[in-house]
Amino acid sequence: MKTAAVNRLRGVERDIVQAPQAGDVAPYYEPQSNEVAIFEAAYKKRLPVMLKGPTGCGKTRFLEHMAFQLNRPLVTVSCHEDLTSSDLVGRFLLEGSETVWQDGPLTRAVKAGAICYLDEIVEARTDSTVVIHSLTDHRRRLTIEKKGQEIEAHEDFMLVISYNPGYQTVLKDLKPSTKQRFIAINFDFPGEEIERRIVLNEAAGISPEIVHQLVAAGRKARMLKDHGLEEATSTRALVYAANMMNAGLDPIAACQVAMVNPITDDAELADALMEIIQAHFSV
């Protein structure tokens, strides 16, 4: 199964609001439980949705899949701590001797009726999260203060945010009044069966026995989360490891570079993770 259309031009800029086109292939996604039905229901009523879960467990892929299925364009904004409301809503730029207003991605999505995805919204500055308050209740209104205008959202517009509840969000947590405005879907790492299917699909050509070991090792490695890892081994890391093996690297080395080195600098933790990997991959 291909994960991208063959006839897309690569290396060329395109507009951020891109509707799915004929000939595109759906992004691959393995449902874990009833998340697809929940999202469809939320979309039916255009209710805003919050995707909660650790890094690399499929939130973004899920949304891409749903946007495709619902035939809506998807506008993604990766939030960071310097993200201001202007980055979302828009700003005045000086062009020539005139000031020109440029719509931000959120405004574009609101106008075009796209799904707007604010990834890791907790990182953004608090003035940007306030912007979404009026968008996420019955008013569905976006206020552009600098222009003194407001827009009633397109009837197909929908807001989705993602949120990773780790302890680094202790100080930067979303206010309860913000969280309450969303339908929340909890994501977690998939069950063993599903995870195997995902890895098999994303790293085509790898042998099922190796996938079996890989997923088992990943699940054991996740148990070390409480010992000092900031993030547990993600499904994405397993896919990377599988791809590295496909590229010719031996399994233990592939696991080390995909599953151990990126997530910790602590020598003891790295040691423990390597023990787990070696236990699964020593013949």
Add this chain to the structure above:
Amino acid sequence: MTEKTAIRDALGALKTQSVAAHREVEQALPDILPHGDAVTLAWLNACRALFDFDREAGRAFIRGSSEAERVSETVLPWTEQALHFTRWRGSWRALEGFMANLPRAFGSLGHAGERRWAEIGFQWCSRQIDSGSAYFSTPVIDLSGRQGISGIEQLSMPAEELFESRKLMLATYLGGAIRVRNLLGPQAILPWALRGADILQAGRARGEAYFRLESEESLALLLEHLPGFRLVDRSRLLAMLLDVWFGGTFELKESNWSPEKGRPFVETDGRTLYFPAVMGSRDEAILAVLHGAAHMRYGTFDRGAMRRMFEIAKIEFPTSGTVSWAPLFMRYGEDALRFQLIFDLCEDLRVDFRVHHEVPNYLPRLVATAQAARVHRTESAPYFDLALASVEGALRVARSEGTADARLMPLLEPHATVADAYRIATGIYNENYLPRVLDVEAFHAAYLPGRGPNTTRLAHPQEQQDEQQQQQAGAEQQNQPQEEGEEESEAPQNAESGDQQDSGKREEVAGYGESSGSAAQAAAKSENERGARGSSDKGVPYPEWDYRESRYKRNWSWVQEKRLSESNLAETSRLMKQYSNALKRLKKAIQSQKPTRMAPQLRQFDGDDMDLNAVVSYVAEKRAGRSPKADIYKRREMRQREVAVTLLADMSTSIMQHLPEGGGRLVDRVRAGVLLFAESMEEVGDSYSIAGFCSKYRDNVSYYTIKDFEEPLSQEIRSTIGGMSGRLATRMGAAIRHATANFEGIESRRRLLLILSDGRPEDYDDGGDRRYLHEDTRMAVKEAVAKGVHPFCITVDTMANQYLPQIFGQGHYLVLDHINSLPNKLPEIYFRLRR
């Protein structure tokens, strides 16, 4: 005179001196005569000379001559050497040793080597005759360490230096030096000896104990330098592996093994896993830890199975308490070691097979490590081989590639127990084909790598529910009998701070815990007594949440804010020195990312206000016909401090405990952590305060302000931190409320309350109901959040997962599984939180 005549004369003279000596000479003579008359005469003269010099010396010479001649096939060389001894008084003992060692000296060193050996010995005799005696009395094999004459020289050289400089006797040095050389290699002798010489200078007795390897210091040094895998430094790795493979926490403690005790093993008594400081290799160490945990987890100590085993043996099984394995083996008398080996072989196989189902690659790793090992004693080899064969068989069965030894197959069944192992072991023992094992070294050598004697400690049998508890880390342990037992043993430990009331804690609780009704009555009574007095001398009142009645009790807890009177500058200096590297690193890290921007950023592409200068330049340039960049905004200056933080340290009595892995008490780590935190905060520039708390009943919550927000970090405050100590109990809810109140008036965007804890919130008057103060603390946390203060709990209690999530919420606490990392981690955690 012919030589023959001279010989006859000499013999005659000897007979006059001593009939016994003459008789011994006659016995030796046949071996000497073949070398010729001249040689015989020389030898006889030597006998007489030595006998004249010292009767014992003479007789030693005569007695040893036959053997010496036989091995060396000469007479004159060693005869001449023996005569050297007449140079020194009191040398007969040395000569005795010399003669006794001659055969081995010739045999293992050859003629040239023997000469050199004798030469070194004579030098020692010249220096000091007792040293010479020690030298010659030590078996040559020990001296050389199988390295020939160079081994002897290696051993002697440091001693020569030490004798010159410190007058260290060879006798004191030799035994220890040999052991050090055998354990650590020849290169370790000199550093060890130099260290010892320093200690010797400090005190004779201490120094001599060091050299005899009797003192703690020398043992510690030995352990430090032993080659191999150091479990004592890697205990965190081992704990993590146990958590991953078996789930739950295991109590891991360092055992008191030292190299004299022979081969290192991991042992368990069903409750605790004891590991030696060092083991031969990493593989062996990890296999051993997993194997030990398997005994605890897979029923070696299951009470029911043990009882059945004792029934099979027809021995009475104690109804409660610890169980000794000894009665099971005593019936075998001198053959007990042999039976133990067989029993251990069976039981080890049973649990190893179970482990393999949980830990992939366990059995292949065991097989590979065993195949690479060497067995040092011949009588141990059959046991070792049998054990290895049994593991290979089990591996075949696991892979469905074949079968194992028919006698042992029942042990591979899922429901096999330790009683089955005993039964099968008895059967194998009765077949009576394995060799006898009589000494401990052979006994130890028979075990596969990772395995070891299972029955050396008193067993703590486990009930069925114990095993489940071990697995479910988050189980609520409210009403189970094990719990009370645990607590009773806790009380004596906690009494260290000298608080007499402490040991009475549990009794009081027992009396109190009937119903909330009686507690409320008693409480109401005391409130009436105190209601008359004002709040000033009683401190500040706070409400307390009673979950049973779902309401607040007004003015229930009273917090007295005080200053800590203790101060310990010496301790502070010591800690600063100990952690100076960590502190340097921290400061560098902080400096490289100074977080707050104090000046406004100008000429920005985007911002809150127009930068007027930039706008003017822009317009001017445009008019001039150029195309300037439109960076005309400025970002507002961040005048407000980012974060204000209070570090609230639990100062209850439990922090005074000694750490199980040694190296001091918990309070030492707490002091270090607070110190490093304070120093880092100075570097960062954020506003912070430090406080400690403890409590004794609801109206006596002491809140010790160590440093207020406005105060600078003075030397006095540092000394106070060095003097921090623990006493009394932990009424956390009241302390949190007070800390929250202290945030009032502090200007900052965010407020963080970091709580450093080592256990549950509890106090003497909680009626034995743990949940009471847990719930109150939970409410206090909620109140703090509502007031804009974010609590975050850092704990060193490894059981904290049972209660912290309910109190602080997921993601709002951190369990430090390694207490020694507390000082370094505390500032790190703060930075991660404030990012």
